[in-house]
Every structure is written in C-alpha cells, then in structure tokens.
Amino acid sequence: MDTLLLPHFTARRSVPIDTIEYLEAVGNYTNVHLIGQKPMLVAITLKQFSQRLPTFLRIHKGTLVNPAHIVGYRTRYVESPFVQLSHDRQLTISRRQTKRLRPQLASFPLSGC
Structure with a gap:
C-alpha cells in the first residue's frame, strides 16, 4: 500500500x-x-x-x-459541472477544467441531476 x-x-x-x-x-x-x-x-x-x-x-x-473515490460526474446540461465522490460529496469542476477532464472522466458513470 x-x-x-x-x-x-x-x-x-x-x-x-x-x-x-x-x-x-x-x-x-x-x-x-x-x-x-x-x-x-x-x-x-x-x-x-x-x-x-x-x-x-x-x-x-x-x-x-483522488480518482479512486469518483463514482460519477456530470459536465453537460448542468449549471455547475461536478464530480460525485464515494461518500455523497459533490465537488464543482471549474469551467476551464471541464473540457480537459472529459476524456479522463469518461470511464466513470454519469451522475443523475
């Protein structure tokens, strides 16, 4: 470990x-x-x-x-893009980082709104 x-x-x-x-x-x-x-x-x-x-x-x-704790994300069709973490926490993704992160986030499921 x-x-x-x-x-x-x-x-x-x-x-x-x-x-x-x-x-x-x-x-x-x-x-x-x-x-x-x-x-x-x-x-x-x-x-x-x-x-x-x-x-x-x-x-x-x-x-x-830590990507190991991401359980979902939403970058499109929402006012504030976010990642959903394993312990019911949502963290906002900045607009500048959204486009750059989409390929990396593609392996995670989309979160519901």
Missing part, C-alpha cells in the same frame, strides 16, 4: 494514499480530506501535491481529487 508522509503540526504522519478523498488549497497550506476522518491541514501547497500525486485529477484551481 502506498503511503504519503505528511507534516502534521510537530510530527509527521504516514497516510495511505487510498484513504485520501481529495485535497483542497488553503493559501500556502492544503486541507487533506481523508475517508472517515477530519480534514488535516498541512504546510504543503496544492502544486506540490499535484507533483507528488500525478494520478490525482485537478478539477479546480484549488482542488485535487
């Missing part, structure tokens, strides 16, 4: 990559959203995470998503 070593306050914490649902930018910090846990704020930028986790999808300027 692949893990990621994250600086968390005064210690480092090893987190299995498959437990990361998505990452959200907060200035020069990142909220790491883990399955079944509270988000973890770490002093690593989202850009650094995108380099460390090349399989994660950048759906927005401030959001990286």
Whole structure:
C-alpha cells in the first residue's frame, strides 16, 4: 500500500494514499480530506501535491481529487459541472477544467441531476 508522509503540526504522519478523498488549497497550506476522518491541514501547497500525486485529477484551481473515490460526474446540461465522490460529496469542476477532464472522466458513470 502506498503511503504519503505528511507534516502534521510537530510530527509527521504516514497516510495511505487510498484513504485520501481529495485535497483542497488553503493559501500556502492544503486541507487533506481523508475517508472517515477530519480534514488535516498541512504546510504543503496544492502544486506540490499535484507533483507528488500525478494520478490525482485537478478539477479546480484549488482542488485535487483522488480518482479512486469518483463514482460519477456530470459536465453537460448542468449549471455547475461536478464530480460525485464515494461518500455523497459533490465537488464543482471549474469551467476551464471541464473540457480537459472529459476524456479522463469518461470511464466513470454519469451522475443523475
């Protein structure tokens, strides 16, 4: 199982990559959203995470998503395109990223509106 070593306050914490649902930018910090846990704020930028986790999808300027947790998506015929995650969470896809992501999202089922 692949893990990621994250600086968390005064210690480092090893987190299995498959437990990361998505990452959200907060200035020069990142909220790491883990399955079944509270988000973890770490002093690593989202850009650094995108380099460390090349399989994660950048759906927005401030959001990286673990494709293993995507259960559906909708990019057409809706006001705000989104990805549906495994724990009933919807994250908005930016208009700029929508066209670029369509081929990558094609392997996931379309979500109902």
